[in-house]
Amino acid sequence: MKKICVSEACIGCGACVSIANELFDFDESGYSHPLKENIETKEEIELANQAAGACPVEAISIEEEGEKEEKAA
Numbered sequence: 001m002k003k004i005c006v007s008e009a010c011i012g013c014g015a016c017v018s019i020a021n022e023l024f025d026f027d028e029s030g031y032s033h034p035l036k037e038n039i040e041t042k043e044e045i046e047l048a049n050q051a052a053g054a055c056p057v058e059a060i061s062i063e064e065e066g067e068k069e070e071k072a073a
């Protein structure tokens, strides 16, 4: 399972929402947030990766869930 995160770097350009509107939507402030944090299917992961690649400010990250957790020193 993977987890979608949208950081505060989001500028609300809408690219992720237009690529993957089942995974991202705008909040009241006009910034994107993930509709589904946990994604499992190949299709969802591919869409999330496309959206992350299209984000002009690299605000989207897709992290492995339930595997190794890196701890900040």
Ligand code: SF4
Binding pocket: 006, 009, 010, 011, 012, 013, 014, 015, 016, 017, 031, 032, 051, 054, 055, 056, 057, 058, 059, 060
């Ligand atoms: S593509 Fe990036 S900057 Fe644009 S709305 Fe989505 S997260 Fe925000």
